[in-house]
Amino acid sequence: MEAREASGTQPRTERADFQATADPALMEAADRTADVKLLDYKELYELWERQQWQTQELDFSRDREDWHQRISPEERFQRMYGLSSFFIGEQKVAEELGPIMRAAPTEDQKIFLCTQIADEARHVRFFERFYREVGVLEADGLSEMLAETSAHLNDNFGRLFDEMLAQRTARLSVEPEDTEALVEAVTLYHMVIEGMLALTGQHFIMDFNEREGTLPAFVEGFQKVARDEHRHVAFGSVFLREKAHQDERYKQAIQRTLEESLPVADGVLSPPWAEEDDFELFGYSLEETREFAGTCLMRRLKVIGLG
Numbered sequence: 001m002e003a004r005e006a007s008g009t010q011p012r013t014e015r016a017d018f019q020a021t022a023d024p025a026l027m028e029a030a031d032r033t034a035d036v037k038l039l040d041y042k043e044l045y046e047l048w049e050r051q052q053w054q055t056q057e058l059d060f061s062r063d064r065e066d067w068h069q070r071i072s073p074e075e076r077f078q079r080m081y082g083l084s085s086f087f088i089g090e091q092k093v094a095e096e097l098g099p100i101m102r103a104a105p106t107e108d109q110k111i112f113l114c115t116q117i118a119d120e121a122r123h124v125r126f127f128e129r130f131y132r133e134v135g136v137l138e139a140d141g142l143s144e145m146l147a148e149t150s151a152h153l154n155d156n157f158g159r160l161f162d163e164m165l166a167q168r169t170a171r172l173s174v175e176p177e178d179t180e181a182l183v184e185a186v187t188l189y190h191m192v193i194e195g196m197l198a199l200t201g202q203h204f205i206m207d208f209n210e211r212e213g214t215l216p217a218f219v220e221g222f223q224k225v226a227r228d229e230h231r232h233v234a235f236g237s238v239f240l241r242e243k244a245h246q247d248e249r250y251k252q253a254i255q256r257t258l259e260e261s262l263p264v265a266d267g268v269l270s271p272p273w274a275e276e277d278d279f280e281l282f283g284y285s286l287e288e289t290r291e292f293a294g295t296c297l298m299r300r301l302k303v304i305g306l307g
């Protein structure tokens with residue numbers, strides 16, 4: 001069990017719909033070879049058409065009972081770090097993707113990124129519905145809710161999104177032809193934020209709720225979010241593989257961005273209330289969480305041509 005989790009694949013991601021994304025992190029072959037087949041941009045678009053889902057279909061009544069009656073106030077507080085990071089993270093990535101989409105050099109890339117903007121919007125609504133139906137916070141509108149939940153975040157989260165990512169997207173807004181800036185933005189967005197942080201957090205949060213038997217509708221929706229994220233990261237992998245093979249400069253841009261952002265991303269894995277590194281979150285140590293994130297990143301980098 002432990003070894004399988006550390007390897008990046010689990011029963012969920014062995015399912016045909018997860019495997020269909022061809023995210024390199026879900027392929028054991030990527031431990032050994034860079035020569036794995038990835039979907040092209042058009043195939044990724046077609047997969048998006050086949051993988052639609054609705055936040056409106058989820059029934060959160062059992063989740064509401066769990067949240068108020070089965071989960072203690074202390075545990076609710078601890079869970080707020082993960083929930084808030086995702087909720088705010090989804091809103092930020094939804095809004096930062098526009099300049100990346102406009103800067104993408106080909107039509108096929110742009111069309112796929114348009115589908116991703118729609119996905120990220122759906123992820124924001126998923127969290128909003130969960131918060132509202134379950135009664136996680138009392139806030140009137142979406143902006144009030146986001147402001148209230150942001151109190152649970154840590155400083156590294158702000159550095160990663162509001163400084164590192166926002167700088168790159170601001171650059172692309174004024175200079176969409178700057179392909180090197182685009183490579184940096186995709187590395188940060190698709191490889192680090194989605195690939196390393198989001199998919200790692202999702203794995204441990206779903207695993208924890210499944211073991212505890214809590215929040216069934218949340219888990220059902222979050223699985224769909226995770227499947228979308230694997231498709232997004234598959235786009236990042238095929239795009240960066242193409243660029244890394246095109247020009248040494250792009251390869252260096254990927255490396256540079258990883259070196260700059262990985263320590264900050266690592267800091268996002270620790271909640272603000274954890275004073276030492278020996279805390280447990282969702283039943284796992286920081287070391288186990290890092291190992292999972294690291295294995296997924298190594299597989300993707302190998303396939304891109306940097307491993």
Ligand SMILES: [Fe+2]
Pocket residue numbers: 090093119120123225229
């Ligand atoms: Fe998302």
Ligand SMILES: [Fe+2]
Pocket residue numbers: 093120194228229232
């Ligand atoms: Fe995403």
